[in-house]
Structure formats: C-alpha cells, structure tokens
Amino acid sequence: MSNKTDSNIYTVLFAIGMVIVVGALLAFTASSLKERITENKRLEKQQNILYAMGVNENSENSASFVSTDKAPELFKEYIKQQLVITNGNDIKEDDNAYLIDVKKEQDKAKKGGVRQLPLFVGVKDGKSYYIAPIRGKGLWDAIWAYVAMDENMVIQGAYFDHKGETPGLGANIKERFFMDDFIGEHLMTSGEFKGVTVSKSNADPTNKDKTDHEVDAIAGATITGDGVAAMIKKDLALYVPFFKSLN
Amino acid sequence: MGLLSKKDAALITDPLADNNPITIQVLGICSALAITAQLKASIVMAISVLFVMGVGNVVISAIRNIIPSKIRIIVQLTVVAALVIIVDQVLKAFAYELSKELSVFVGLIITNCIIMGRFEAFALGNGLWRSFLDGIGNALGYGIILIIVGFFRELLGSGTLLGIPVLGDPIAKTGLYSIGYENNGFMLLSPMALIVVGIIIWVQRSRNKALIED
Numbered sequence: 214m215s216n217k218t219d220s221n222i223y224t225v226l227f228a229i230g231m232v233i234v235v236g237a238l239l240a241f242t243a244s245s246l247k248e249r250i251t252e253n254k255r256l257e258k259q260q261n262i263l264y265a266m267g268v269n270e271n272s273e274n275s276a277s278f279v280s281t282d283k284a285p286e287l288f289k290e291y292i293k294q295q296l297v298i299t300n301g302n303d304i305k306e307d308d309n310a311y312l313i314d315v316k317k318e319q320d321k322a323k324k325g326g327v328r329q330l331p332l333f334v335g336v337k338d339g340k341s342y343y344i345a346p347i348r349g350k351g352l353w354d355a356i357w358a359y360v361a362m363d364e365n366m367v368i369q370g371a372y373f374d375h376k377g378e379t380p381g382l383g384a385n386i387k388e389r390f391f392m393d394d395f396i397g398e399h400l401m402t403s404g405e406f407k408g409v410t411v412s413k414s415n416a417d418p419t420n421k422d423k424t425d426h427e428v429d430a431i432a433g434a435t436i437t438g439d440g441v442a443a444m445i446k447k448d449l450a451l452y453v454p455f456f457k458s459l460n
Numbered sequence: 461m462g463l464l465s466k467k468d469a470a471l472i473t474d475p476l477a478d479n480n481p482i483t484i485q486v487l488g489i490c491s492a493l494a495i496t497a498q499l500k501a502s503i504v505m506a507i508s509v510l511f512v513m514g515v516g517n518v519v520i521s522a523i524r525n526i527i528p529s530k531i532r533i534i535v536q537l538t539v540v541a542a543l544v545i546i547v548d549q550v551l552k553a554f555a556y557e558l559s560k561e562l563s564v565f566v567g568l569i570i571t572n573c574i575i576m577g578r579f580e581a582f583a584l585g586n587g588l589w590r591s592f593l594d595g596i597g598n599a600l601g602y603g604i605i606l607i608i609v610g611f612f613r614e615l616l617g618s619g620t621l622l623g624i625p626v627l628g629d630p631i632a633k634t635g636l637y638s639i640g641y642e643n644n645g646f647m648l649l650s651p652m653a654l655i656v657v658g659i660i661i662w663v664q665r666s667r668n669k670a671l672i673e674d
Contacts, residue, residue, distance in 0.1 A: 224528040231535060235542045242549050249553040257556065274623065281556075353564070377564040380504075381497025381614070382648060384564070388623075418631050432617075433497065433648040 256281045258311050259288040264372045265359040266291065266335040266342040276372075276389050294334040299327050301454040307331075315348040315357065315448075330451055335361070342369055345452055349444025352436040353377045356386065360449060366400040366456050367423075368409070373441065383437030394420045394428040400445075402426070406453045408446035411438035464593070471593040475601030478668060481574045482605040483661045488574035492606055493653040495568065499622050502610030506603030508565050510596065511547070513575055516540055517595030520583035527584070536579045537570075544569050574602055609656045617647030 217223060260278035263269065268291055270277045279287055295310035310331040322328035335342040341364065348357040354376035361370040373386040385391055398409045402424070412427040413435070420428060430438040464472070481487045495501045519539050520527075527535050548566050551559035569575070578598050583591040614620055619627040619636075628635015630643055646652055665671045 218526065218528045219530070224530050227526070227528050228531060228534075231538060235538055239542060239545060242546050246549050246553040250549070253552065253556040374560075377567065379497075380495045380501035380564060384501075432645040 253281075255312065256284050259284045261359045261372050261374070262311060262333055262335075262344050262346075263287055263291060265344050265361040265370045266337060267361070267370050268335075268337065271389070274389055276387065276392065291335045291337055292333050293336050296332045296334065298330040298332060298452070298455055301451075302458060304455070313346075315346050316355070319348060328451070330455075332452065332455065343452075343456070345449060347444050347448035349440050349447065351375050351378045351386075351440040352383050352434075353379070356437065356440050356444065358441070358444065360395075360445070362400065362456075364456065364459050366406075366449075366453070368395045368398045368400065371395040375437070378437050379434070381433075382431065383434040385431050385434060386437060386441060391428075391431060397423040398428065399424045399426065400449060401453075401456075406450045408442065408449065411442045468590065468593055471590060472597040472600070475594075475597040476604060477601075477664075478671065480601045480605065480664075481577070481598050482602055482657065483664055484671065485574075485577065487577045488572050488602055489654075489657070491568045491572050492602075492609060492657060493650045495565070496606055496610040496653050496656075497613050497617065497648045499607065499610040499614045502606040503603075504561060505565055505568070506599070506606050508562060508569055509572060509574070509602055510599040512540065512543055512569050513578065513595035513599040514592055515595075516543055516575060517578060517583040517591040518588055519543070520579045521586060521588050521591035524584050532584065533576070533580070536576055539579075540575055541570050574598060605657065605660060608660060609653055612656055613647045613653060616644050617652075619643050 218227075257278075260281070263284065264276070264278055268279060268287055270279055278284070292311075295307055297305045297307045297310050297313070299305075311333060313329055313331045315331075318328045318330070331346060333344040335344060342361040343363070344359055344361045346357065346359050348355060350356065356373065356375040356378065358371055358373045360368060363369055371392050373392055375384060375386060378384045378386065395409060400406060400408060407426045410427050411430045413430045415425070415427045415429045417425065417427070418429065475481055478484065482489065482492055491505065495505050516539060520536060523535075544566050548559060548562070551562065578595060582594045586594070611621070614622075615626070619625060619630060627641065628637045630637050644652075
C-alpha cells in the first residue's frame, strides 16, 4: 500500500466514488429489469392460483406449474370470477383482483382500515373451486399460500411458498409431500372454523383422517410449520362469512 | 497440466484437501451447517459460491492498489453485496424459477466468511489470474465438503438423494425399511452437520498427521 491511499481525504473520496459507482450500477440494473421482473411476478401469481385448483403439470413427486406462456390463457379459461370481499359480506367483482397485494391489505387492516380480501372462483370439470391467497410469517421471513376450497371449506389443493426459509427444512413447505397432505382436510367442524394445524403428534402418517384438522409437521421446521398453521387460522377465517352465505 | 504452472495448479488443488477452507481454515461453517440438509441445496450453494468467489476475487485483485487500507473491509463487503444483488436481479428477470430456488442463498453468500477471508488473505496481494484460480480453488474445496455433508445428511436423515427415495418408502415399509431401518431425524438438524464436518476433519487429520496442531 502506498502512502497516497492512507490519507483521510483519499479514503473519503474513494468511499464517495465507490458509493456513486455501485449505486448507479444497482439502480441501472434494477430499473432496466423492473418491467420483466414485474411481469414474471404477475405470471407467477396466475400459475400459483391455477396450481392450487389442480391445473398444473405435476409429475409423480415434483410440483410444477403450467408454463408461463400458457398461464394467461389457462387463467382466463379456468378462473370464472375474481371477487373482492370487504367487511365480511360486501362482494365486488374485479378482473384484477389477483394483483391485490395481500401484505398491503394486512397492513391496512392493522392500521384500522378495511381489508380487501381477494377470492378467485375457478371451475374445473364442472366443479367449483374457491381460491384464497393468504400470508403469514415463517422462521426467517414471509410465507404465503394459495388455498383452494370447495363450498364447505374443505381444502381441494394448496400451494405454499416462502421468501427465505431454510433449504431442506422450512423450505420444504413447497414440496408435494407437505402440500398434498392438506388436500381433503376440513377447515370447519359443525359450523365452526378450526383451521388445520401442522402437528408433531399427528399419529396419522398416511393422512387418512381428513377431519382431524391436523397434518404432519416437517422435522426440523417447527417454527415454519407453526407459521403455516397460524396463517391458515388467521387469514382463512376471514372468508368464513362468505362461505356461510353460500350455503 | 500444460495450461497452469505448478504453482498456479496448487492454488486449485490445495484448497481441495490440505488447505480446505472448511476443514482446515474453518471458514464458512455457518452456511455449511445451515443448508446441507439436502444434497440439492448443497450443490446450488456450491455453484453460487464458485461464481461469486471467482468474479469477486478478480474484482478485488484489479482494484487492490487503489483501495484505501483503512476501509478495505467495507470495500470488499460492497463488492460482494453488489455482485450478488446484480446476479439476483438478472436471474429474476431472465430465469425466474432459478432465482426463487436461490432466494435464501443470496443473503448467505454475502455473509460467507470464506469470501471475505480470501479477499483479505489473497486477492489484496496477488494478480488477477492467480486470484481467480485461488477463488475457484477455495470455492471448490468448500463445495466438496458441502456436498459430502449434504449427501450423508439427506441419505441418513430423509432416506432420499436429490429428493429421490433411495432406501424405499418409510411409511409403506418397503426396501431397507422392511427390516426395521428408520430415518434419523436428528441428521436434519444443524448439530449433526457439525458432527459430520467433525468426522471429516478427523478422517483428514488422521491420514495426514502434518495437519494436526498442538
């Protein structure tokens, strides 16, 4: 190291220069790629919703979506109605309801505002699916899900995802062996909302008992599992008045 | 090796064994514990670090003579962070699926002490080519340990490799499970990663006594 680089002035100038260069570089990358990234996220939402109602390209063990170029078309074909529910029973139709940001709505509700609840009505093989987006907290960061239910709030399919759960442990909530366990689980017991708990003492390894409100937990992912259960309890309960009005 | 001189080749081969970043230098332990419950995650992490180490070491080496020594750590941190974020953004735009796969690794790469360690110990004092080789070598050495640990943790903890069941079905009791074998859930938790790394260190040092410190 020469003496020149040790002076305070040089150090400060270098720091300023570095911040400008790196900042400009990051800003340039972010703004030039923004459009593509937003589009990718939009398509992903459509793919997630379709996945939950069983429109997917799953092979034996792995979960895979319909391809991005087919997603908008299939979304139009299967999703018959997009609803926005406010105040429990106030229902509006909105063709862009799937773009509603669940996180922003949760924040709104926290501040005392009125939360908009999006709900997508899909029809496949003559059967109706009601798909709700929900969001909660895992161990490290956000987790979210799209849950497809029938008129009686029996889960027909679910897609879970996460921002930063531990790979191999909490991140496994987006694996088939976990998500598929939810299929057929009842959320209601004799008119009362109970949710589904991610349980360590389920004692039902093949998940035959669909009315026990429990699915098997993942070893080493207790907090993520608890987050999933809490998210279902908290967010899906908000849809109960709507489902009651159906029957 | 015609392409590399003997000294240069040593930069690649040394970290693979006798100067391994994890088992000898004891760097990058945190990420080795965190993400080795599955073989696939280990491989993804190994490739990501390979990329960041290779490019990062070259960048640091290129600007080594103009970095003010007082803030060199901050400069190194900025370089890694900027690199990783740019890669993440590009992946999000052009390979969205892959970027989702990598989500959590991005943060883990930035905090990986192997990267800072090699910048500080090597790239600041060596030329571009040698720094590049050193980066690749250390990332490979790190990757190998990750993959070995991931292999055993996934095999013994979940009975699968890369998500494919290899020991039979634990619920239907087929294959190895039919004779009473059980998956060891403890393998999935971080302490077992530490123990597996410990066993690797033990094996390595008992084969090469020169590595044992007093």
